[in-house]
Amino acid sequence: KVKKDKMTILVLGLNNSGKSTIINHFKKSNEQSAIMVPTVGFLIEQFYNMGVCIKAIDMSGATRYRNLWEHQFKNCQGIIYVIDSSDRMRFVVVKDELDLVLQHPDLRNRILPILFYGNKSDLEDSLSNVKIAAALGLENIKDKPWHICSSNAISGEGLDEGIQWLVQQIR
Numbered sequence: 001k002v003k004k005d006k007m008t009i010l011v012l013g014l015n016n017s018g019k020s021t022i023i024n025h026f027k028k029s030n031e032q033s034a035i036m037v038p039t040v041g042f043l044i045e046q047f048y049n050m051g052v053c054i055k056a057i058d059m060s061g062a063t064r065y066r067n068l069w070e071h072q073f074k075n076c077q078g079i080i081y082v083i084d085s086s087d088r089m090r091f092v093v094v095k096d097e098l099d100l101v102l103q104h105p106d107l108r109n110r111i112l113p114i115l116f117y118g119n120k121s122d123l124e125d126s127l128s129n130v131k132i133a134a135a136l137g138l139e140n141i142k143d144k145p146w147h148i149c150s151s152n153a154i155s156g157e158g159l160d161e162g163i164q165w166l167v168q169q170i171r
């Protein structure tokens with residue numbers, strides 16, 4: 001088991017999916033213990049909150065840094081994969097990126113929990129969790145515990161429920 005102070009969680013997702021908004025929510029929930037770290041290149045945010053290191057990576061904005069951010073896989077204990085549930089046009093890209101993550105040599109044989117946020121669930125044309133899971137083929141993930149949560153990163157709805165599941169899986 002991994003100790004809490006050794007925990008690194010990666011927040012992955014396409015640009016505009018809501019990563020920064022989600023990160024801001026978690027920073028605010030414990031502002032005093034959050035320590036910001038200046039970020040370079042592929043990282044959009046990195047901070048420590050009560051010993052948990054949370055790093056957000058923009059997959060679409062940083063293809064040329066791909067090798068650098070994939071390097072982070074080795075040392076992470078959990079992944080948050082943020083999906084804009086209203087962005088149907090890019091579901092194929094979301095699936096391709098997810099498959100690359102799942103097949104990555106540093107992750108393939110690890111029991112690493114993955115939390116999916118079906119974000120922007122407040123938008124009228126957002127897809128349900130069931131439809132997102134089907135579109136991304138989540139039922140094919142057999143070697144890792146995963147969980148999908150609807151979220152509205154602006155109001156904060158669903159975010160805490162999701163992170164609680166993830167942290168429980170890691171402890």
Ligand code: GDP
Nearest residue numbers: 015016017018019020021119120151152153154
């Ligand atoms: P990032 O590029 O993944 O970091 O995405 P951002 O956090 O910058 O969010 C992109 C845009 O979507 C911003 O205008 C956010 O205000 C908006 N946004 C993020 N989460 C939600 C949500 O749950 N609902 C709605 N309606 N808008 C959201």
